[in-house]
Amino acid sequence: MEISKRLQKIPPYLFVELDRLKNEKIEKGVDVIDLGVGDPDIPTPSEIVEVAKKALEKVEYHRYPSNSGSLFFRKACADYMKRRFGVSFDPEKEIMALIGSKEGIAHFPIAFVNSGDVVLCPDPAYPVYHLGTILADGIPYYMPLTWENEFLPDLGKIPKEVVEKAKIIWLNYPNNPTGATATKEFFKELVKFAKKHNIIIAHDAAYVEIYYEDPPISIFEVEGAKDVAIEFHSLSKTFCMTGWRIGFAVGNSFLISALAKVKSNIDSGVFTAIQETGAYALNNLDKIVPSLVSVFKKRRDILAEELKNLGYKFIKPSATFYLWVKTPQGLTSQEFCKKVIQDLGIVVTPGVGFGNSGEGYFRIALTVGEERLKEAAQRLSTLQF
Numbered sequence: 504m505e506i507s508k509r510l511q512k513i514p515p516y517l518f519v520e521l522d523r524l525k526n527e528k529i530e531k532g533v534d535v536i537d538l539g540v541g542d543p544d545i546p547t548p549s550e551i552v553e554v555a556k557k558a559l560e561k562v563e564y565h566r567y568p569s570n571s572g573s574l575f576f577r578k579a580c581a582d583y584m585k586r587r588f589g590v591s592f593d594p595e596k597e598i599m600a601l602i603g604s605k606e607g608i609a610h611f612p613i614a615f616v617n618s619g620d621v622v623l624c625p626d627p628a629y630p631v632y633h634l635g636t637i638l639a640d641g642i643p644y645y646m647p648l649t650w651e652n653e654f655l656p657d658l659g660k661i662p663k664e665v666v667e668k669a670k671i672i673w674l675n676y677p678n679n680p681t682g683a684t685a686t687k688e689f690f691k692e693l694v695k696f697a698k699k700h701n702i703i704i705a706h707d708a709a710y711v712e713i714y715y716e717d718p719p720i721s722i723f724e725v726e727g728a729k730d731v732a733i734e735f736h737s738l739s740k741t742f743c744m745t746g747w748r749i750g751f752a753v754g755n756s757f758l759i760s761a762l763a764k765v766k767s768n769i770d771s772g773v774f775t776a777i778q779e780t781g782a783y784a785l786n787n788l789d790k791i792v793p794s795l796v797s798v799f800k801k802r803r804d805i806l807a808e809e810l811k812n813l814g815y816k817f818i819k820p821s822a823t824f825y826l827w828v829k830t831p832q833g834l835t836s837q838e839f840c841k842k843v844i845q846d847l848g849i850v851v852t853p854g855v856g857f858g859n860s861g862e863g864y865f866r867i868a869l870t871v872g873e874e875r876l877k878e879a880a881q882r883l884s885t886l887q888f
C-alpha cells in the first residue's frame with residue numbers, strides 16, 4: 504500500500520521531538536505549564552450551554568441538517584456582520600455554515616485550484632492554508648510576514664510570474680501566530696491587487712472578536728471587496744467553543760456557492776442543535792464576549808510586563824491570545840523550545856512550526872490562568888544559557 508503523492512507532499516509533523524520531551528516530563532511527574540495550544544481553558548459560557556441542552560431535545564434536529572446551514576443560523580451571521588462591520592449580506596446566497604472554520608479553509612482550495620496553480624500563503628501562518636493548497640494539488644507560494652513590515656505581506660515583492668499563476672491569496676488578521684492586525688489601508692491595497700490580478704481573497708477572521716484595543720476590521724469594510732473575497736469566521740475562539748465545531752463563510756455569492764458544492768459532496772452540514780446554539784451566541788455576542796476577552800486581556804498584560812522585564816523582544820498584541828516573541832541568545836526556535844521544556848517544564852510553540860519565516864520566534868498561547876502565567880514567568884527568570 505502506498506499513500507497518494509498528494510499526501511506524501513504533506514511535510515512531517517515538526518513537533519515529534521518536542522511532544523516526546525513534554526510527555527517524558529509529565530510521566531516523570533513534572534508540573535508542566537502548557538502554553539503551546541491555542542485552545543482556551545475557559546469553559547463555554549453556561550448560558551450558551553443551556554441553549555444547547557434545550558436544542559438537543561428538539562427531535563426535528565435529530566435528522567440531517569441543511570447542507571449550507573439553517574436559515575436562522577445564516578440570518579444570525581448576517582445580522583452580526585451588519586452590526587459589527589456595517590456590511591449587509593444575503594443569508595441565503597452569501598453566507599454558509601461550516602463545521603468550524605478549519606473545515607472551510609481546508610476545503611476552499613478544492614473549489615478553485617487546478618493542478619499546478621499557485622496559492623499565496625502567509626508565512627508564518629496557521630498551517631491549513633498551505634496544507635489545504637497541497638491537498639488540492641496546488642503550489643503554495645510563501646509571503647514572509649516580518650517584524651519590519653508589521654507582519655503584513657509586501658504584495659509588491661511577489662514575483663510577477665507568481666502573481667500571474669496565483670488563484671487565491673490567504674490572509675489572517677488578527678493574526679495567528681504574530682498577534683498583528685491589519686489596517687484598512689492594507690486591506691484596500693489588497694482588494695486593488697486582487698482585482699488587478701484576478702486573484703480570490705480568502706481572509707481568515709477567526710480572531711476578529713479577541714481584541715483589547717480598537718475593534719479589528721473585516722475585509723468587507725473595504726469598498727468592492729465583495730467582488731473578490733470570502734471571509735472565514737469561527738465561533739471557536741470568540742465564545743470558547745473550540746469543541747463544538749461551528750463557524751461560517753461569508754462573501755461573494757459565487758465563491759460561497761462553489762465552496763457549498765465541494766462541501767455538499769463531502770459532509771452533511773452542522774448539527775442543527777449546534778447551529779441554534781451558535782445563532783444564540785452570535786445574537787448575544789455583546790453581552791457574552793466582553794467578560795471572556797477581559798480574562799485574556801489581564802493575562803496578556805501580566806505576561807507582557809513579565810517578559811518585558813526579563814528582556815524578551817515582542818510587540819504587545821492588540822488582538823488574539825498569542826504573544827510572538829523573539830528567541831533570546833540567537834537560539835533557533837526549536838533549540839529554545841526544547842530548552843524551556845527540558846529545563847523549566849514549560850511548553851511554547853517554536854515559530855518555525857508556522858513556516859520558515861517563523862524562525863527566531865516562539866509563540867505563547869495565553870490559555871492558562873494568571874497564576875500559571877506568573878509561575879511560567881518566574882521559571883523563565885531562572886533560565887540559564
Ligand SMILES: Cc1ncc(COP(=O)(O)O)c(C=O)c1O
Pocket residue numbers: 541602603604605606629675679707709736737738739740745749750
Ligand atoms: C488562524 C486560525 N484560523 C482558523 C482556526 C480554526 O478554528 P476552528 O476550526 O475551530 O473554527 C484556527 C484554530 O486554531 C486558527 O488559529
